[in-house]
Amino acid sequence: MSATQDAPANCKVVLASTIAKKLGEEVREGVKTLNKAPLLVGFLSSGDPAARTYAEFTGKTCRENGFDFELREVDREDLEDAIIAANQDSNVGGIIVYYPIFGNRQDQYLQQIVDVGKDVEGLSHQYIFNMYQNVRFLDAAHKKKSILPCTPLAVIKILEHLQIYNTILPYGNRLHGHNITVINRSEVVGRPLAALLANDGACVYSVDIDDVQQFHRGQGLRKRKHEVVEKPGWTLENCLPLSDVVISGVPGDKFKVPLNLLREGAVCINFSSEKNFTPEVKEKASIYVPAIGKVTIMVLLRNLLRILQNRGESDATPADSLETRGTVEESNPA
């Protein structure tokens, strides 16, 4: 009568396609409010096969969701002029450049060539500055949302879908109480992601190959933006047992998250193209998201709609058709 029956481990695997589908509906609703299909122009200037695959996938997703996409393959020496021409062409709604191109600081230079009003990737300095400073709007009237970089924003949208953002808390503080480990501190994903999560109230452990940094708004979230504190001597052994959410994006197939350090019932998200979690993660995690790519590309289209709204080229109430509750993206702070 009181016999204990053991069952398989309970882990909910959530696929990016499920979340992308939901975002897709939102995006297609937004496109309907426009007079014509928005044109996204992609620039491919390298032989990098991953860049070409990403470009092709962008095109496919654009067409499936009511956007036009044009891939412009130009020599890298001509790229700067080509971007400037696209900036000036009123038929071009948004611009995406497939990096790496030179693979050095010249790539960062090119990122600043794209017009801020056409930058769907959120790489312009103004957007990056706003993100780190926890400034969410471009205008005093709070009608124009600052653009967030696609991959970090995709992780945010996933955490929102997983209800890790608690909508009972006020806008801007909805990760309060969560300890989150982010493994990867690249300028493109890991560091902006840690900043976004901490600005929303989480205590974030940002783990790099060399060190651990804590991103946090302080006890009671008294600070209006996060601060970064070095944690000398800390490693994953310190961070993982504290963390209810673990997000990993280490490139290559060498690194695996040490599951013995994982907290029972942790939420685990992989954003590396290689799997940073071995399949046994399902023995301990409450929720596991094995990949995020499909969400990232949908966020890119979402950003394109957003910049059209910011430029006043959409008839929709600014930002309205894009909004869902609970995240850094919400338009009406409580």
Next chain:
Amino acid sequence: MSATQDAPANCKVVLASTIAKKLGEEVREGVKTLNKAPLLVGFLSSGDPAARTYAEFTGKTCRENGFDFELREVDREDLEDAIIAANQDSNVGGIIVYYPIFGNRQDQYLQQIVDVGKDVEGLSHQYIFNMYQNVRFLDAAHKKKSILPCTPLAVIKILEHLQIYNTILPYGNRLHGHNITVINRSEVVGRPLAALLANDGACVYSVDIDDVQQFHRGQGLRKRKHEVVEKPGWTLENCLPLSDVVISGVPGDKFKVPLNLLREGAVCINFSSEKNFTPEVKEKASIYVPAIGKVTIMVLLRNLLRILQNRGESDATPADSLETRGTVEESNPA
């Protein structure tokens, strides 16, 4: 430009009245489906002033929500016969007895005198057994819900309101990943509460004056009900830094939860009539619920509706008008 502005600590104080109001709407919807106002009979057989206050508050809440209430004051020597008479009276919908009466094991004897079909407090052995064994229905067809004791269930309803129950997880596992400290292990509240939370997937540290016990369904929630493990040598110093939810109900005004041990952003709930948390809890907690009484009394009325449904005296689809998503009480497991 990048100056850090410190603000007051962010803590959302959630009042029991807010949650009781929501439950009240649900309860009044349920009453509408009945042919006549259900009668709750309360037995008062002691001079305990707290018992009388509770009885008066029950009557007031009944009348406000479409129930009839009758307080029967009887000598404690006549109580057993009076309960038996109420059991047999078809006009009596539910029975509540205000304890303590003898203040010894005779009170537990009296608890088993109340007809299981009229026991709104969920104190009958069958209900208690089901609760500890994680058996949620009285029948094979899963139409009749087992009754849960009011105060522990009130805490569950509060955690549901606070969105600590994550509805993205399957029914029965929606606290997976949460570490919860419950300070108090009384048979009436603390121990059943720890069991309910653990059966729903939480790792619970049940703290008594003497020791700490862990209630848990094991890694990956492989067990179908919780098991209890002694934690020799453990105290609040071990439990609190691990816990994202802290629930305290220590009687008297001596005990205060040591806030220095509290995890930043913890959710704190007090169910003692004295405050177990000092006001400074708001410096560290993300959410604070200072009292739960108004929710408890609404849960009592909810239980009364439930037993009427179980007895087939309600025209409503069994349990339907009472259900909300996400808790031990949900009728349609995913």
